Amino acid sequence: MSVVGFTQRWVLCCLLLTACATNPSGSDGKTLIVATDPTFPPFESQAPGGVVGFDMDLMRAVAAEAGLSVTFKSLPFDGILGALQAGTADAAISTITITPERAKVVSFTRPYYKSGLAITVREADKTIHSTDDLANKTIAVNIGTVGAMRATTIPGAKVLTFDSGPQQFQELINGRADAVLNDAMITEFALRTGAVKGVRITGQWLTEEYWGIAVAPRSPKLAVLDQALATVISKGIYAKLYRRWFSREPLPLPTTAPALAP
Structure with a gap:
């Protein structure tokens, strides 16, 4: 899908979700409603007990550092960013590549994964x-x-x-x-x-990409989640989860995605 097509689809999703939403998510202030598309193992997939994967474990660890709990909400990938804007989700984690186009409609934490x-x-x-x-x-x-x-x-x-x-x-x-x-x-x-x-x-990877946790633009949760993610990384929790899921050492991560660098 082209950037123009992506933007048009996102606007449509926002309008539809706004029309359907009746209550803001996470109304108790202590529970994060986190959108994800559970069709990308090992990062997120559906299991008998719920959604599992590296992204799920990382999101729970980040939320715990922030003093929050998590409820995951399964959505098609192309509806996730619209859910953030409509207020039906507080955050999203679903192998979402940080790009300048997406950064126009949502905000991202520091990168948590490098891929391509x-x-x-x-x-x-x-x-x-x-x-x-x-x-x-x-x-x-x-x-x-x-x-x-x-x-x-x-x-x-x-x-x-x-x-x-x-x-x-x-x-x-x-x-x-x-x-x-x-x-x-x-x-x-x-x-x-x-x-x-x-x-x-x-062949080789075509791109070097970084994934981030997404929130609605200007969301107060951005600073909270960004700091919690930094703590999870500095404490070694991130590396432990990475080794558990991928049986290798994590790749170095920048504090800002290169795609968003000035």
Whole structure:
């Protein structure tokens, strides 16, 4: 989806959510209503006991440092930012890349994760190595994501958009798409765990991206969550969670996302 298309969709989501909202979220002042799309394991996924993942554990740790509890609210990815603006969620954590376009409609904490965009193709495909090779190809993406935005810049590309992560890979496996543009770490996890088979990541990461916890613009919760996240990192809680979920040491993080640097 182009930046213009993303903005138009966000405005529509805001209008619809505002019309439906009757009470502000987190009305007791001690509970954070946190929006997420639980279709991106290992960061967020649906389990019998509720939503689980690295993002969930990190959000609970951040909230605990701030003296708050968390209730997670599952939403389609492209409805999350609108929920913040409409006041039906206090915060959002869902592998949300910090971009200048998104920073116009929501506010972000300091980055909590470093990743990047990758091209995934079928294992037998030896023709696609970079975005140049995607010209005039069919590309599957998750709607509202950075991958969706990037796909629309590729000359002649036909972009198929889906509401959940697994659907885009299924289109690739079934031969209805030539490639998927998606977050590299999510794809690597799906391949490592066998959740997705018959595909591979081709080439290097296309981008260097940082994710943040999002809140409504000018929300007083921004400073609280930002300080709590800094404390979670300085105390080593973040590193412990990272090692638990990814079996590796965390990558260095800036205090401000490079995409938002002056």
